[in-house]
Amino acid sequence: MEKPYVLASKPGGRDGIFEEFAAIIEKHFTIVCNEEFVKSNKQFADKIEAVFVWSCLPNTDRGLLQSLPNLKVVVNGGVGVDHLDIPLISSFGVKVANTPNVVDNATADLGMTLLLASARRLVDGYKIAMAPSHVPQSFMGCEVSGATLGIVGMGRIGYKIAQRARGFDMKVLYHNRNRRTEEEENTVGAQYCEKIDDLLRESDFVMLAVNLSPQTHKLIGKRELNLMKPTGTLVNISRGLVVDQDALVEALQKGVIHAAALDVTYPEPLPRDHPLLKLQNVLILPHIGTSTYQTTQNMVERMVTNALAALSGSPVPDEVKP
Numbered sequence: 001m002e003k004p005y006v007l008a009s010k011p012g013g014r015d016g017i018f019e020e021f022a023a024i025i026e027k028h029f030t031i032v033c034n035e036e037f038v039k040s041n042k043q044f045a046d047k048i049e050a051v052f053v054w055s056c057l058p059n060t061d062r063g064l065l066q067s068l069p070n071l072k073v074v075v076n077g078g079v080g081v082d083h084l085d086i087p088l089i090s091s092f093g094v095k096v097a098n099t100p101n102v103v104d105n106a107t108a109d110l111g112m113t114l115l116l117a118s119a120r121r122l123v124d125g126y127k128i129a130m131a132p133s134h135v136p137q138s139f140m141g142c143e144v145s146g147a148t149l150g151i152v153g154m155g156r157i158g159y160k161i162a163q164r165a166r167g168f169d170m171k172v173l174y175h176n177r178n179r180r181t182e183e184e185e186n187t188v189g190a191q192y193c194e195k196i197d198d199l200l201r202e203s204d205f206v207m208l209a210v211n212l213s214p215q216t217h218k219l220i221g222k223r224e225l226n227l228m229k230p231t232g233t234l235v236n237i238s239r240g241l242v243v244d245q246d247a248l249v250e251a252l253q254k255g256v257i258h259a260a261a262l263d264v265t266y267p268e269p270l271p272r273d274h275p276l277l278k279l280q281n282v283l284i285l286p287h288i289g290t291s292t293y294q295t296t297q298n299m300v301e302r303m304v305t306n307a308l309a310a311l312s313g314s315p316v317p318d319e320v321k322p
């Protein structure tokens with residue numbers, strides 16, 4: 001029997017890097033790659049029943065949705081679905097799913113990686129080791145043990161960050177729409193800040209772990225950066241647009257805050273002449289929060305589970321409702 005068709009940006013990942021994960025999809029589906037689809041003049045359009053997308057790749061637009069009459073589901077690899085126009089997709093009778101839970105550990109690990117690498121000036125140290133003639137006057141870092149970490153957004157990922165920070169003897173503050181239970185707070189030793197301003201004032205490291213939504217769009221702007229300690233570091237593992245990037249550049253240039261460590265920016269990647277790329281006190285990664293072999297495999301497996309459920313008319317485990 002012919003397998004159902006799925007349109008994928010590339011089998012299992014971005015830019016074809018993760019071809020090895022295609023086999024997981026191909027057990028159940030025939031993969032049509034975007035490029036192949038476009039080149040073939042949309043020859044497979046009638047057959048495609050699912051679209052696989054990734055958080056950092058372009059959107060499914062109206063034109064695409066109109067060209068796929070038998071589409072049943074758009075499955076996102078990753079938890080954030082801010083790049084998808086869910087009301088538009090739903091208006092075509094198409095379901096949307098994401099892959100929460102499976103991304104939490106890898107994303108929290110990367111948050112701590114950024115915090116530690118920025119605090120201990122990992123990249124500066126690496127450059128010195130590679131070119132020992134170039135020794136800057138000072139390459140002292142900031143102490144992480146005993147420092148205060150303020151987590152903005154205490155969902156699954158925020159909570160995992162708090163668990164990890166405890167292992168570094170950090171004092172943990174958090175701000176979230178809903179307060180965690182006392183037991184949950186005690187387990188990770190986290191203190192609730194009802195007002196984000198208090199968290200910003202008191203933290204040595206501020207870690208952003210919120211979803212991007214109208215409520216969190218440019219949540220951290222000039223006013224918030226001014227509340228942070230001049231010795232403070234901003235770590236962003238959520239979405240670039242949670243921070244007003246122009247205000248961040250200014251704050252970093254003027255020493256309003258000490259440093260920033262970012263896995264996410266807008267746009268991604270940044271244009272080569274972007275001022276953030278010229279600053280010494282910024283560490284930038286190319287949105288790799290979930291990029292481990294295990295997590296990517298788990299994501300692809302979960303994408304397949306969601307797609308199969310949608311195609312068979314069963315409840316979709318990770319459906320994202322409009």
Ligand SMILES: O=CC(=O)O
Nearest residue numbers: 055078079080103
């Ligand atoms: O960015 C990664 C995700 O949304 O999971």
